[in-house]
Amino acid sequence: MELTKLTIAELQQGYANRQFSVTEVVSQYLAAIGKLDGKLKAFLVVQPESALARATELDRALAAGKEIGALAGVPLAVKDCLLTKGLQTTAGSQILAHYLPPYNATAVERLIKEGVIILGKTNCDEFAMGSSTENSAFGPTYNPWDLTRVPGGSSGGSAAAVAASLSLVALGSDTAGSIRQPASFCGVVGLKPTYGRVSRFGLIAMASSFDTVGPFSRTVADSAQVMQIIAGQDARDATSQARPVDDYLAALTKPVKDLTIGVPQEFFADGLDKYVAQAVRQAIDVFTNLGARVISVSLPTLPYALAAYYVIMPAEVSANLARYDGIKFGERIQADNLLALYHKTRGQLLGSEAKRRIMLGTYVLSSGYYESYYKRAQTARRAIQADFVRAFKEVDVLATPTAPTVAFPLGSHTSDPLSMYLQDVYTVPVNIAGLPAISLPGGFVDKLPVGLQLIGSAWSESTILRLAYAYEQATPWHNYTPTLPA
Amino acid sequence: MSLTKNDVLHLAKLARLDLTAAEVDNYALQLDEVLHYLDKLNELGAVSPAEVLAGSALVGRVDEIEEFNNSTNLLKSAPAKEGDLIVVPPVFSANQ
Structure with a gap:
């Protein structure tokens, strides 16, 4: 068996x-x-x-x-x-x-x-x-x-x-x-x-x-x-x-049958693979067949979610990863003074993406840039949260693609960090607003699975x-x- | 405004990171591209105070003393020790 x-x-x-x-x-x-x-x-x-x-x-x-x-x-x-x-x-x-x-x-x-x-x-x-x-x-x-x-x-x-x-x-x-x-x-x-x-x-x-x-x-x-x-x-x-x-x-x-499902148009804009879009639209049709009401909704601040995330997240990363200093736990690269130990341990043992985010966070939090990046991103975060709250007055669940494409070949985004960051464009708004969401199998494109994302209001798991x-x-x-x- | 190699070196110093010359070159280009993308936030207007939501509520708890019995295990995690002490190099080296 x-x-x-x-x-x-x-x-x-x-x-x-x-x-x-x-x-x-x-x-x-x-x-x-x-x-x-x-x-x-x-x-x-x-x-x-x-x-x-x-x-x-x-x-x-x-x-x-x-x-x-x-x-x-x-x-x-x-x-x-x-x-x-x-x-x-x-x-x-x-x-x-x-x-x-x-x-x-x-x-x-x-x-x-x-x-x-x-x-x-x-x-x-x-x-x-x-x-x-x-x-x-x-x-x-x-x-x-x-x-x-x-x-x-x-x-x-x-x-x-x-x-x-x-x-x-x-x-x-x-x-x-x-x-x-x-x-x-x-x-x-x-x-x-x-x-x-x-x-x-x-x-x-x-x-x-x-x-x-x-x-x-x-x-x-x-x-x-x-x-x-x-x-x-x-x-x-x-x-x-x-x-x-x-x-x-x-x-x-x-x-x-009693559920209203919103389809946010901003999730079907530029950058979404057309076959993935097709599969997700077909998946959404299944809800209509199940007797649920499907309506179109708008989340106008959605295009700012990824930018807000790439300010606030690195800021938090730069603080959270400060603990990896080679002293209390983890690995250490030996040096003849304390400052050199920090620099060598972190420089040699943290990977390139971790270092990139630490530096980005250090930059957006540094004197002179705090207002133009961090404060603005926090404002955007609240605007995005408010957009979701408005949408959930009309609907119970939002249905979207989980990712803009199916699985991509190894190495296709490794030299261009920004193109890798754009992979999160449909998932990051949910974290910005702290909401629950599920991705489930929603079809196939070229024998590769497509994910259907269902987003709920807070606590509606x-x-x-x-x-x-x-x-x-x-x-x-x-x-x-x-x-x-x- | 674009990010220079000197900016990257300054950030690396603040963040306590030794970078190779190749890393400095790469990060200058890549961080610059990301910062340009972040300029998108400037398009977003002010949010009216009515729409500003409260952040997630922090939860209080009773301030009770709890015995911590795991110090031996925590100390085991340190990369260099002498007895129960964590060993670190001097703050100043001999030639400073």
Whole structure:
């Protein structure tokens, strides 16, 4: 039996009925990783011994009829910018090449308590800075649908691992699209929660006012189940909110007939690949067929979102990455005085995108430029937030493409940072406004997956999951899986 | 206005980054291109105060003392140590 194709619900039923053991499931996933990850490079580290030991423990508990947690025996891959106690966490950077965290990120800790089995850590752009996973200091990850193409980024390893069935679910982080864009490129589901819904504690900080943690899965229901566990307030993240967490799984099967879906025209302007546009428009037609009302809306400040992001984000990066100084943790390049140690350690061990963003942030915050860049960008941020608030007075959900193209070939944007930044044009406005959004398989162009993005108002994860589930049930896309050369 | 190599060197100094000559050349061009893109923000007019939203609310918590028992593990992360102390080079080198 091919256990790596089962959903969380199917695994749980199989465990309950003693059809197969946790050890068998974990063994099949580890075998798949062994067979395919040499080509995909989705994982930076795999921990077979610890995963199998945990599986044995769970099998014993199951046999003894003990309570074993809501996600017991569910294989999980974790993006390498989330701290895992005692398990190598590099954030894709040389400066953390041998870092062993002394504690778990809250999202990881909550999932461990519910019985997940961590298979390993997945590759990402250094400090989550990038849209292709090519900025990882440890080499790129390859797209399982076409090994000459990128998996997207920055959570490219998590997306590729789930798409190729090397893990059932994965955790990623999304600061400007780093969950949704790789989900789109790899043909899987990726959920970016409302800012404040999932604790950022233990997420290696990139831009703290945008950073979020969320799940990857092959089906909408699986993302709902992971989200159920990781959502909720955490005293160790002062931006995580006390609002009650909805029952996401129960919300999935509610009708969508009463929903109004807005299609923002600005997302279909210049720069969108015409075949991707076609696929997304066809996907939106499915909502009409499901009985939902689809209307056209406008978000006039949208064209300023990326520029605002590329001021505020580097400003936060320049502060957040100041901690990598070669003193308290991480790697160090020796020097004969303290200042030289800082300069050498940071200059030699931070990658080119990290250094580019640190300098950009230093520039926009420096005396004389603060007003013209940072203050203006914060004003734009508020204008964009206000645009979304206006739109959500008319509609329940916004439907858009996730990315302007399908997965692009490796190397096509690496020498031109601005063209890489433009990859985030449809995802970044959501982070600017702190809203929840999901990317789900919405069709194919040239045998490559296209992502459909559904954006909700703040705290409406259950609404976008419900609409995503209805779409998934009405379309065949999630049934397609990549065929990798053996 | 465009960014010069000297500007890049100044930024690198502020940000405590040693850059190679090739990096300085590249960053001058690339950062300049990005800064031009950011000029887009100048097109956006003022936002009326009514439309300005409150930022995300910070959450308070009870100020309780919590025992921290993980210092040994935290110290393990330091790249150079002598006993329980982190070793750093002198602030001034001998020739300064």
